[in-house]
Amino acid sequence: MTAGRAGLGRRVACFRSIARPRMTQQRLADRAGVALGTIRKIERGERAASPRMLETLADALGVDVPRLLGDATATCAVRDALPAISDAIAVYDIPTDGPVRPLSRLAGDVQQCTAWRLAAQYKRVAHAAPDLVPELARALHQADEADIEQVAALLVSAYRSVDATAYKYGARDLSARLIELMRWAAARCSDPLVAATVAYVRTEIFFAARAHRAGLAALETAIDRAPAPTGPATAAARGALHMRAAVIAARAGDATAARVHLAEAERLTEHAPEGLYGGTAFGPDSVRVHRVAVAVSLGGDHVGEALAAAHAWKPPTDMPAERRSGFYIELARAQLWAGRPGYAFESLTAARRIAPLHTREHPWVRHDVATLRRLRRGAAPALTAFAEWCHAV
Known part of the structure; x- marks a missing residue:
């Protein structure tokens, strides 16, 4: 048995173990279209995998070939x-x-x-x-x-x-x-709705620069310029701006402004049921997701508010995957801060299952997974595999 074969076998077994629903060796063999004995030999490090076999296994496991090979710099x-x-x-x-x-x-x-x-x-x-x-x-x-x-x-x-x-x-x-x-x-x-969309997206610049107060000012100006909420589309445009203003106000440490904007967004859901408006999801469920994000952004004593908002609730499956995965990433951070590492890892796993690319590239995910590994010495194979997958090691 070579070290390379052993490492590949260990990673195949780890990725198989964290798949949801849990994947047996037989199920992996069926999905990959290979014999069960082949899977067993690869996992034991007794057999090498050809490039074609690596691609087949990666597709069956839902990972990239470089991750299967353990290449963090790929x-x-x-x-x-x-x-x-x-x-x-x-x-x-x-x-x-x-x-x-x-x-x-x-x-x-x-x-x-x-x-x-x-x-x-x-x-x-x-x-x-x-x-x-x-x-x-x-x-x-x-x-x-x-x-x-x-x-x-x-x-x-x-x-x-x-x-x-x-x-x-x-x-x-x-x-x-x-x-x-x-x-x-x-x-x-x-079209003023197009201008509102641009203002919504432009906030990324302020998030990246950590210029939260300037970003809040820009959003409040955009809200003032947005069309009156005379129907679902216009109500959603203003509501989306209020949702984003609530988050950036929370990042600025302005809890009062965050609550005001969140309340305005919630009020506007009375005129705009959950749905997509100009490429942006808005409605009662989206506001609830942002309620968790606001509490996490405020941090400290507000973490309990995030847990309360998420208690016994999940984003509906028809909500965009990017937003649903974001909800679980935010929730994981709150759970980690609240001393619930097991729940935090479950939330991160849910985020990965919903939107793998979004989850893997999210800086919070890498930071929180690294923290989980420090807290859990002798980390379980599933957590180690997750850390390798998201470049946290």
């Missing part, structure tokens, strides 16, 4: 795509020559990217962006006056999906550029 498909995305947005005002499909097809592709963003399928967004974004720029450059606003709104949505991908993977400068391009495109669209 390149990431999303990060590999970031230079191409940067090149694609550089020509926003002087688009390259090329075809432009009908608006209906462009709108379908933008809608698909939005769905991928909400489902935390960042690899798919990163793969599509280098072609889609320049084509939208060409469409805007060539558009008749009657179509300019529609194309501009599509470009804002596309930039938003790409920005979410860049932001989640730590490309803060690229994210800031994309947000400025959202603002540039939104200026060519008279």
